[in-house]
Amino acid sequence: MRIRTLLTIAAIGSVALTGVTVAPSMAADEPGPGPEIVSDVLTPEEEAQVHAAVDPADKVDMYYKGEKVDPASDWKGANMCVEVSEDGTMQCFGSDTEANKFLAAHAPTAAARAGAKRALAAKPAATQNVTMVAPQEAAIQRYQDCPSSYVCLWQNSNYSGRRLQWPTYDTAKTRHLDQYSPSFRDKASSAFVNRPQRGVELYDFRSGIPDPHLFLGAGYSLYSNFTSIDYTYGGSWNDKADAIKF
Numbered sequence: 001m002r003i004r005t006l007l008t009i010a011a012i013g014s015v016a017l018t019g020v021t022v023a024p025s026m027a028a029d030e031p032g033p034g035p036e037i038v039s040d041v042l043t044p045e046e047e048a049q050v051h052a053a054v055d056p057a058d059k060v061d062m063y064y065k066g067e068k069v070d071p072a073s074d075w076k077g078a079n080m081c082v083e084v085s086e087d088g089t090m091q092c093f094g095s096d097t098e099a100n101k102f103l104a105a106h107a108p109t110a111a112a113r114a115g116a117k118r119a120l121a122a123k124p125a126a127t128q129n130v131t132m133v134a135p136q137e138a139a140i141q142r143y144q145d146c147p148s149s150y151v152c153l154w155q156n157s158n159y160s161g162r163r164l165q166w167p168t169y170d171t172a173k174t175r176h177l178d179q180y181s182p183s184f185r186d187k188a189s190s191a192f193v194n195r196p197q198r199g200v201e202l203y204d205f206r207s208g209i210p211d212p213h214l215f216l217g218a219g220y221s222l223y224s225n226f227t228s229i230d231y232t233y234g235g236s237w238n239d240k241a242d243a244i245k246f
């Protein structure tokens, strides 16, 4: 069943709530547009908590083809990087098949391993399917690259470009997007919360004014384009996120 998470918004200043009405998906586990898009600002207490949970200077180790990614360099040929340990370590991959083969055996939770296995099993059918649909529809279906039980952020809209992918742990983790190499700060443009429960928060760290945060609901929720999500201080959430709590 599609779980809808409702947030109670405290009656504080600078609340920007964009009500997006979408038809709920009827089938179980069927991805669909995120429920309510909630963009708000953190209270000073929440802000202190988030800042204490992340340190942008504390870079995570990232590996590609068995070698550590040089923090000063690029992802080289990698298209996606996936968190493979609770300490934040990432493995980067050139293709989804390569990623899912690794994750099916080495992902840090049983659900994450199962999600990768399911993606591998579904791959031939999905590929056939994509050749039969219009290119635009195929592009929109790229969210399927983010396997079941994971949370994904993409650099571009419509689930394209580079992707960061996190598994679901027993408790939520917070990561500064500056911890990745190269930094993913101010880059996220689309997202998929491919799990039934526990939404995701994105934060934008600001100096001198309260930090905005964006709540992405659980329940297989798709957010295809952050340019369509209003940002508290004007403009959109595109290329704003500095940290993620998943």
Ligand SMILES: [Ca+2]
Pocket (backbone or CB within 6 Å): 185, 186, 204, 205, 239, 240, 241, 242
């Ligand atoms: Ca930012």
